[in-house]
Amino acid sequence: MSAGGLAAAAACLSVLSVFLTRAHSGGMAGWGLFFVSLLNYKTEKYVIAENRRIGILFRLYQLAVLGYIIGWVFVVRKGYQEREEAVQTSVITKLKGVTLTNSSETGLHLWSAEDYVIPPNGEQVFFIVTNYIETPNQRLGFCSESSKVPSGRCLSDDDCVEGETVTAGHGIKTGLCINSTGTCEINAWCPLPVSFICREPLLSDAENFTIYIKNFIRFPKFEFSKSNVLETSDDSYLKRCSYDREMHPYCPIFRLGDLVSWTGHDFQDMAVKGGSVGVLIEWNCDLDKDSSRCNPQYSFTRLDMNLNNSVTSGYNFRYARYFKDQNGETYRTLYKVYGIRFDIMINGQAGKFNIVPTLIAIGSGVALLGAGAFACDMILLYMMNTSSFYRERKFEIINFNKKLLRHENNKNKRLSDFFYISLQIS
Structure with missing residues (x-):
């Protein structure tokens, strides 16, 4: 108004x-x-x-x-710009690095990107193995449940109902109670996996692995597209650069140890039990300026904990590799892997005069x-x-009727005065 x-x-x-x-x-x-x-x-x-x-x-x-x-x-x-926040985005990741581990259970093992990256096809969310527990040569059979599983403990056979699943356990109860262990006999993959974890990460050298994050964005309203890869004619630039906020802010190759340290945590500490790291790529583009000034801003945070001593921190899961022996019987090697999950999140907005x-x-x-x-x-x-x-x-309230009447009276008076004066003169 x-x-x-x-x-x-x-x-x-x-x-x-x-x-x-x-x-x-x-x-x-x-x-x-x-x-x-x-x-x-x-x-x-x-x-x-x-x-x-x-x-x-x-x-x-x-x-x-x-x-x-x-x-x-x-x-x-x-405020003079039309805005768009519905950014279309695509992320491609590629990891490089090789390390050698030596444990009493598995001996020497060479780890390359095909082994420690899950999934290996380079998605927006990926997991890197930094520590693991290996249980080799598991076969289907009968063994006693772990004493660390409360529902698997027993005093007699009556406590082990045949066919009942052990809650948070490893198999199916057979109806027998093993007195030597005080636990139920189960039908499972035996031997059972151990829960001991190394205090030092087996893949400690993963700190020096590198990740190439290629990000494409598009603002359909303005028909504008951009990538986070520096536009240069130097083919060797990506082979020798590493992201640095001061020296190389537009290099898309990151060292894993740096990614974790920028969250305020130590890589070696996180690598023991794993964790989750968020990589945020922010695009704020002023399309009234040259497109070369539309560049990403990176930020990093740890997602799996709020307190330094949180018991919920860490990240792990299990998977198995299956084999057949000379007799055609199946056996497997079970891995419980600890590592760092990376979530790459993209936000963006663009503005142009309208x-x-x-x-x-x-x-x-x-x-x-x-x-x-x-x-x-x-x-x-x-x-x-x-x-x-x-x-x-x-x-002020004006009555037009009274005003007009007064105006006419004044006009008539002036005319009569005029004629009177004219007659006097003549």
Whole structure:
């Protein structure tokens, strides 16, 4: 609403209050006058109030509104732009690195990306093995349940119901209680896996593995596409660069140890029991500028814990590799792997000049300026000692019939005076 519109609204409110007062004091006659007054037309009347306090208040308000419109709406929020946040995105990942492990159970084992990356096809979410427990040569048979499983403990055969599944256990009860272990006999893959975990990660060298994160984004409204890979004609750039916030902010190759350290945690500590790391790629593109200035911003956080001593932290799961012996019988090697899960999350928005949001922003600013005039009018009309005097000057009721009659009488009087003077002269 404009300043004039707000002032007119103030006038309407004042006139309405007058007629409501008359209606209250005059009964039905007052109500009749009120309803007749609804057919009247209210227009603006400009009155210059020489009140410095109100004048200073009004100018300060105008300066504040102008500062808000120019500084916040246009400069900071870019209110002159049309925005799009429905970014279309694709992520491709590729890991490189080789390490050698040596344990008493498995001996020497060479780990390459095909072994420690799950899944190996380079998706937006992937898992890297940093530690593991291996149980080789498991075969289907009968063995005693682990004493660490409460529902597998027993004192007699009556505690081991045949065919019953061991809750949070490893197999099916056979109905026998093994006195030497105090647990039920089960039908399962035997021997049972051990729960001992190394205090040091077996794949400690994974800290130096590298990950190549290739991200493509597209804003369909503006038909704009971009990649996080630096546009360069140097073919060897990606082979020798590594992401650094200062030196190489647009290199998409990251060292795993750096990714974890940027979350505020140590890689070797996280690698023992695993964890979850979020990689956030943020695109904020001003399409009124050159496309080379639309570049991603990276941030990193640990997702699997809120406190440093949280018991819920860590990440692990099991999988098995199956084989057949010379007799055709199946056996397997069970792996309980600990590692770091990486979640790559993409957010983005783009803006470009458009006349519609520009006009809306300007219109909102004009309405705010009008609100200042309305507020100052309310102060002058109702909140000052001289408010009654100001209302008398601000509002005037004009009866056109009486005014026209008075105007005609004055005109006729002037004409009669003119003819009288003319006759006297002649």
